[in-house]
Amino acid sequence: MKLNRRKFVRNGISLGLLFSLPGSISAKSSGISDNPDNIFEIIKSRRSVRKFKSDPIPKEDLNSILEAANNAPSPRNRQDWKFLVVNWREILDQIKEECIKRSGENSREYFTDYLSAPLYIIILANTNTRNPDNxxxxxxxxxxxxxxxxxxLGYGTVFCANSIPEEVTRQALNIPENYKxxxxxxxGVPSEWPACPEKKSLQEVVYYNSII
Ligand SMILES: Cc1cc2nc3c(=O)[nH]c(=O)nc-3n(C[C@H](O)[C@H](O)[C@H](O)COP(=O)(O)O)c2cc1C
Structure with a gap:
């Protein structure tokens, strides 16, 4: 049964209990909610995902995701970022083949999984500003x-910095030099939701009033 994920997240009702969504089998078996409906549950159940089903992303879901990104805080509200959405299979395959070429043929399975999502978003920051670090x-x-x-909305993501080298996407997509x-x-819909890697406890990372 195909459901509009956005609608029931919006309504704040977790229908995950009532219906099985495409891509939800392993989420269920691992006890991870398909549709976490409060901010803490969403934060805790976000996982880096590196293998996807081919289910397309509806335009309204993509827009909601981009709206969320575009609402982040920024210095003087400059929003000096660009979100480059790439969904042409031909370009994604070109990126995949270039990664395999650089890493060796035995990386083919890894990059085939990594590039299996229906779309990719590249986050670019303008470095030609007064304070590029910010x-x-x-x-x-x-x-x-x-x-x-x-x-x-039920999709997996991963902050990919090095696995797909910056130069590969710069060349494939003609990204100007001043954008980092x-x-x-x-x-994409995860092929399965990975288990949560072990995280440090608060005792290990929180200090009050002094770091010593
Ligand atoms: C700055 C940064 C760079 C990262 N680079 C990569 C990367 O190149 N490839 C990758 O697969 N994951 C990358 N990750 C994802 C981390 O491996 C992942 O967040 C971490 O293992 C914790 O897993 P979790 O996101 O599921 O909590 C990166 C994450 C951050 C914050």
Whole structure:
């Protein structure tokens, strides 16, 4: 049964209990909710995903995800970022083949999985500004907004920095030199939701009033 994920996330009702969604089998078996409906659940259940089903992303879902990214904080509200959506299979295959060429034929399966999502979003920050470091930070915040919105709608993402080298996408997509690629992220229905990797406890990372 195909359901409009956005609608029931919007309504704040977790229908995951009532219906089985495409792409939800392993989510269910791993106890991960298909449609987390509060911010803490969304944050906790976001996972880096590196293998996808081919289900297309409806335009309205893509727009919601991009809106979330575009609403991130930025220095003086400059929003000096660009979100480059790539969904032409031909270009994605070209990127895949270039990655395999650089990493060796035994990486074919890895990159075939990695490039299996229906679309990819490249987050670019303008470095030709007064304080490019801050614009880069803002781009990273936009990335997290994007990931969380995608997760709320049932899609997997990953902050891909090095796995797909920046130069590969720069050449394939003619990205101007003054735009730094912060990440390229797939957006797609996960082939399965990975388990949560072990995270440090708060005791290990939180300090009060002094770091010593
Ligand atoms: C700055 C940064 C760079 C990353 N680069 C890559 C990358 O090149 N390839 C990749 O597959 N994942 C990359 N990741 C994803 C991390 O591996 C992932 O977030 C981490 O293992 C924790 O898993 P989780 O996101 O499911 O919590 C990157 C994450 C960050 C924040």
């Amino acid at each position: 614009d880069i930070i803002a781009g990273a915040l936009a990335a997290e907004n994007l990931f969380l919105a995608a997760r709320a 690629r912060l990440c390229i992220t797939p957006v």
